[in-house]
Amino acid sequence: MKSGLITIKDLARELKISASTVSRALKDHPDISAETKRAVNELAKKLNYQPNAVALSLKQRRSNTIGIIIPEIVHYFFSSVISGIEDVAYDAGFNVIICQSNEKYEREVANAKTLLASRVDGILVSVSKETEDFSHFYNLRNNNIPLVFYDRIVPGLEADQVIIDDFDAAYRATRHLIDSGRQHIAHFAGPQKLLIGKQRKDGYIKALKEAGLDVDEDLIIEADSFEKARLAIMKLLNTGKKFDGLFATNDLTAIGAMQTIQKRGIKIPDEIAIVGFSDGRFSGITDPTLTSVDQHGYEMGTIATEMLLKRITSEDDEYPFETKVLDANLIVRGSSL
Incomplete structure (x- = not known):
C-alpha cells in the first residue's frame, strides 16, 4: 500500500472490488451485501481512511466549514466570542477556521482571501481598527459568501449583525x-x-x-x-x-x-x-x-453563529438581514464605589 492519504481506490484495489462498490458500502447503501460492507469498513478503519473533504465539498456544494476574522485572539472579549462560535458550530457539525487580523487592514484583507480560497460556507467578522476600505467584504458578498458582523460592523453594508448598544x-x-x-x-x-x-x-x-x-x-x-x-x-x-x-x-x-x-x-x-x-x-x-x-462575548458568539448557520442552510435567499442588539449591563465593583 502506498504512503499518504488512503483513497477509495486504494480500498477497492486491496479488496479487489470496484471503487463505486466501496463508496456505496461506506454509505451503507442497501444494494451492497452485509459481508461486503463489513469488509470495506474493517479495512477503512484499519488503514485509517478519511473521506476527502475537498471532494465532498465540491460534490455537496458545502464544506461544513465557517470562517472567523477576529481582531485579537488574546483579548478576553474576543476569546469569549470564539468560545460561543465554536460551541454552536460544533453542535451543528461545522468546522471553524480562525483568522486573526491583529488589528491590521492588510492582514484582514489577506484573511478574507484565505477564507474565500478555503471554500468556507460563511464568515463571521469583527472589523480591525485600521480598516476604512471595505471592498474585501463586498467582494465576499459578490462571491455569495454569507457574512455576519459581530461587535464591529461595516456601516452601510447590508448584512446580518450582532452588537451591543x-x-x-x-x-x-x-x-x-x-x-x-x-x-x-x-x-x-x-x-x-x-x-x-x-x-x-x-x-x-x-x-x-x-x-x-x-x-x-x-x-x-x-x-x-x-x-x-x-x-x-x-x-x-x-x-x-x-x-x-x-x-x-x-x-x-x-x-x-x-x-x-x-x-x-x-x-x-x-x-x-x-x-x-x-x-x-x-x-x-x-x-x-x-x-x-x-x-456578553460568549452570547454574542452563539447568536452570531446561529444567524450565520441559518443564512447558510436557508433555501430562501431573499429573507431580510437581521440586526440583534444585546443589552450590556454595568458590573459595579471597587474601582468606583
Whole structure:
C-alpha cells in the first residue's frame, strides 16, 4: 500500500472490488451485501481512511466549514466570542477556521482571501481598527459568501449583525460615575473611525450634558490599549488637569490607567474612580476590582453563529438581514464605589 492519504481506490484495489462498490458500502447503501460492507469498513478503519473533504465539498456544494476574522485572539472579549462560535458550530457539525487580523487592514484583507480560497460556507467578522476600505467584504458578498458582523460592523453594508448598544452602555457607565459624585470625568476613547469608538464617546458626552457638566475636550483622549493608557494618564496627571473619574473604552485601557495612577500614590476610588468596558478576566482580580460593562462575548458568539448557520442552510435567499442588539449591563465593583 502506498504512503499518504488512503483513497477509495486504494480500498477497492486491496479488496479487489470496484471503487463505486466501496463508496456505496461506506454509505451503507442497501444494494451492497452485509459481508461486503463489513469488509470495506474493517479495512477503512484499519488503514485509517478519511473521506476527502475537498471532494465532498465540491460534490455537496458545502464544506461544513465557517470562517472567523477576529481582531485579537488574546483579548478576553474576543476569546469569549470564539468560545460561543465554536460551541454552536460544533453542535451543528461545522468546522471553524480562525483568522486573526491583529488589528491590521492588510492582514484582514489577506484573511478574507484565505477564507474565500478555503471554500468556507460563511464568515463571521469583527472589523480591525485600521480598516476604512471595505471592498474585501463586498467582494465576499459578490462571491455569495454569507457574512455576519459581530461587535464591529461595516456601516452601510447590508448584512446580518450582532452588537451591543455601545451608546447606551457608555452613557450608563458615565452616569454611574456622575451619580457617585464625580464632576470632572475623563474619557480614554477608541478610534473614532470605528462606530463603537464613536458611540461610546457620544454616550459619555450625553451623560455629561444631561447632568449639566462641561464637556472638556482636554479630558477626552484617544487611548485604547494598556500602553497607550499608561502614557496618556501620565501626560494628563503631569498637566495638573483636575479630574476625579475616568471612563475607559476597554478594560485593558482602564487597568493601564489604574496601575499608573496608583504608582503616583493616588487612591482609587477615593480620589479617582474608574470604569472599564468588556468585563474581562482581569476586572475581578485588580486591586481594587474594576467596575466594567459586560459585553456578553460568549452570547454574542452563539447568536452570531446561529444567524450565520441559518443564512447558510436557508433555501430562501431573499429573507431580510437581521440586526440583534444585546443589552450590556454595568458590573459595579471597587474601582468606583
